[in-house]
Amino acid sequence: MTRSARLGLSLTVLAWAGLGLAPLVLDDWNIGLLTQYVTYGIFALSLGLIWGQAGILCFGQAIFFGIGAYSMALVTLGKLPWLGDSQWTGLALAVLLPMMVAALLGWIMFQGRALSGAHLAIVTLCAAVVCEIAARRWEFIGGFNGLFNVPPLSAPNGDPLSTNATYFFVGIAALLTYLLSLWIGRSPLGTVLAGIRNDERRTLHFGYDVRLHKIFVFTVSGAMAGFAGGLFTTQFGFVSPPLVGFALSTEVLIWVAVGGRSVLMGAFLGALAVRATENAMSASLDQYWLIALGALFILVVVVLPQGLFGKLLALAPPRRLGRGGTR
Amino acid sequence: MQCILGPNGCGKTTLFNVVTGEFAPDGGEVRLGGRNVAGLSPYRISRLGVARKFQVPGVYPELSVAENIEIPLAAGAGRYGPLSLLGYRPDPVRRDRLLDLCGLAGKAGDKVGEIAHGEKQRLEIAMLVARDAELILLDEPTAGMSGAETSAVASLIRRLRDEEGKSILVIEHDMNFVRQLECPIVVMVRGKIVAEGRYEEVSRDPRVIESYLGKRH
Structure with a gap:
C-alpha cells in the first residue's frame, strides 16, 4: 500500500471514529445539527456514486430526496391508510418510490434518448423544476405549504428517540450507505462504470x-437519495416543495464538488463541511454568507479540482487489481 | 488473418464501423457465423464474439493498466450485467498472462494516461485478447509507432493468430508492416476491392501502385 493510500485509509477510519465519538464532546443542540449534516452526507453519497463513479452529472438529485421525504411524511401522517403509519413502512417507501422514479427517469434518459453530458444535466435540471412546481400545486401532499408535524424517529415502544439515539441511528445508516457505495465502486462493476465514465464507446x-449500467446505478443512487430524504423529514418534522427542486439539487452538487467527487468519503464529508461552514457563515456574515459560499465554491473548484478531500481520502485499489492507482 | 489495405479515405474504417454495428448499412448483409448481424447495436455484435481496436488507442486513460484489462476480462467471462459483475472475481493468472503478452507486467498499477503511446497500443491488443473474441478487428494498430515498435506489434499479432487461434482483420496503409504480417491482403480504393493476394502480388499490381503513387503520365 502506498503512503497516500495508507493516509487515505487512516483518515477515513478516523473520520468515522470521530463521528462515532462526537456525542462525547458535543451538546444536544450540536448533535442535532450534526445528525442533519450526516443525513445530507447520505444524500451527497448518492450523487457521488453516479457523478464520481459513472460520470452522470445530475442536476435533479433532489427529486429523489424530496420524494423520499414526502413518502415518509405521507406514511407516518397516515395519509396512505392502506400502508399503515409505521416509520419502517415510511422508510421502505422512501427507498422504493424514489428508486422506481429514478429507474423510470433513467430509462427515459438513457434508454430512450441516450442522453449524456450537458444534455443530461439540462434535462435533470428541468425535471427538478417541473417536480417542484407539481409539488406546489398538488394539494394531497400539502401544496405550497407542504406537510407538517411529521413525527420524529421513535423507539419500538413509541417514545421518540433521544437526540443521541437519533444521531446513532442516522450515523449507522450513513455508514451502511457508504459501505454499499464503496462495495459497488470497488467491485468489477465499479471498474466498468469508471470505464463508461472514461470512454463510453470503448465500453460498448x-x-x-x-445504458443498462447507467440505469442501474442511477436507480441505486435514487434509492439512496430517497433514504436520506426519509431520514431528513423525521428530523425537521416537515416537507415542502423546495425539497424536490432545483436549489437543493444544486446545493448537493456543490457539497460533492467541494468535498471531492472522485472519492465517496470526500463527497460525504463535503456535505458536512459545507453545511457546517454555511451555519458558521450565516451567523457571522448575516445575509452575505451566500456570496461568501459561492466564492468558496469557485475557489475550491478552480484551485482544487479534486475537491478538499479528494486526494487526502483516496484509498488503495482493491487487492485483486494489485499495486498503484487510487479509488 | 486478412489485411485490408488502402489509401486514406478509401472506406476501411467505414467497413469496420459497419461490421461492428457503429453504422447500419444502406444495403447488403454482414454475416457472422452464418447470421446476419447488420444493424445490431455494437454491444450485441461484440457479444457474438467480435472485438475491435480503434485507430486512436481505445484504452481508458484515467484507469490503471490492471483496470483496463479487468473490463474486457469480465466481458470475456460473460459478466455483462451489473449484478453479475458485482460477484465477479477475475482470474489473476490469466490477467498476469495478458499483462505479459503486452509487455506491461511490471506496470499493472500505472495510470494508462501516463504510459507510452506504443504501450497503449499493445495494451489495447491485450484487452481484445482478454475479451476472448473470435474475430478481432485491428484498425491501424501501428499508427504513430516507431519502426521497432511496429515490428513488436507485428510479432504480437502473429502470435495471436498462431498461438491463440484468433481470426484477425487488420486495416493498414503501412506496406512495410503489412509485409511483416505474412497474410493475404485485399486492397480497397474508393470503397471497392481492386486487388487481392499475397504481399508480393499486390505490391506489384499496377492498380495498387496507381492508388498509392498516382497515375503515371
Whole structure:
C-alpha cells in the first residue's frame, strides 16, 4: 500500500471514529445539527456514486430526496391508510418510490434518448423544476405549504428517540450507505462504470449495454437519495416543495464538488463541511454568507479540482487489481 | 488473418464501423457465423464474439493498466450485467498472462494516461485478447509507432493468430508492416476491392501502385 493510500485509509477510519465519538464532546443542540449534516452526507453519497463513479452529472438529485421525504411524511401522517403509519413502512417507501422514479427517469434518459453530458444535466435540471412546481400545486401532499408535524424517529415502544439515539441511528445508516457505495465502486462493476465514465464507446464495444449500467446505478443512487430524504423529514418534522427542486439539487452538487467527487468519503464529508461552514457563515456574515459560499465554491473548484478531500481520502485499489492507482 | 489495405479515405474504417454495428448499412448483409448481424447495436455484435481496436488507442486513460484489462476480462467471462459483475472475481493468472503478452507486467498499477503511446497500443491488443473474441478487428494498430515498435506489434499479432487461434482483420496503409504480417491482403480504393493476394502480388499490381503513387503520365 502506498503512503497516500495508507493516509487515505487512516483518515477515513478516523473520520468515522470521530463521528462515532462526537456525542462525547458535543451538546444536544450540536448533535442535532450534526445528525442533519450526516443525513445530507447520505444524500451527497448518492450523487457521488453516479457523478464520481459513472460520470452522470445530475442536476435533479433532489427529486429523489424530496420524494423520499414526502413518502415518509405521507406514511407516518397516515395519509396512505392502506400502508399503515409505521416509520419502517415510511422508510421502505422512501427507498422504493424514489428508486422506481429514478429507474423510470433513467430509462427515459438513457434508454430512450441516450442522453449524456450537458444534455443530461439540462434535462435533470428541468425535471427538478417541473417536480417542484407539481409539488406546489398538488394539494394531497400539502401544496405550497407542504406537510407538517411529521413525527420524529421513535423507539419500538413509541417514545421518540433521544437526540443521541437519533444521531446513532442516522450515523449507522450513513455508514451502511457508504459501505454499499464503496462495495459497488470497488467491485468489477465499479471498474466498468469508471470505464463508461472514461470512454463510453470503448465500453460498448466490449459487449456492455452501457445504458443498462447507467440505469442501474442511477436507480441505486435514487434509492439512496430517497433514504436520506426519509431520514431528513423525521428530523425537521416537515416537507415542502423546495425539497424536490432545483436549489437543493444544486446545493448537493456543490457539497460533492467541494468535498471531492472522485472519492465517496470526500463527497460525504463535503456535505458536512459545507453545511457546517454555511451555519458558521450565516451567523457571522448575516445575509452575505451566500456570496461568501459561492466564492468558496469557485475557489475550491478552480484551485482544487479534486475537491478538499479528494486526494487526502483516496484509498488503495482493491487487492485483486494489485499495486498503484487510487479509488 | 486478412489485411485490408488502402489509401486514406478509401472506406476501411467505414467497413469496420459497419461490421461492428457503429453504422447500419444502406444495403447488403454482414454475416457472422452464418447470421446476419447488420444493424445490431455494437454491444450485441461484440457479444457474438467480435472485438475491435480503434485507430486512436481505445484504452481508458484515467484507469490503471490492471483496470483496463479487468473490463474486457469480465466481458470475456460473460459478466455483462451489473449484478453479475458485482460477484465477479477475475482470474489473476490469466490477467498476469495478458499483462505479459503486452509487455506491461511490471506496470499493472500505472495510470494508462501516463504510459507510452506504443504501450497503449499493445495494451489495447491485450484487452481484445482478454475479451476472448473470435474475430478481432485491428484498425491501424501501428499508427504513430516507431519502426521497432511496429515490428513488436507485428510479432504480437502473429502470435495471436498462431498461438491463440484468433481470426484477425487488420486495416493498414503501412506496406512495410503489412509485409511483416505474412497474410493475404485485399486492397480497397474508393470503397471497392481492386486487388487481392499475397504481399508480393499486390505490391506489384499496377492498380495498387496507381492508388498509392498516382497515375503515371
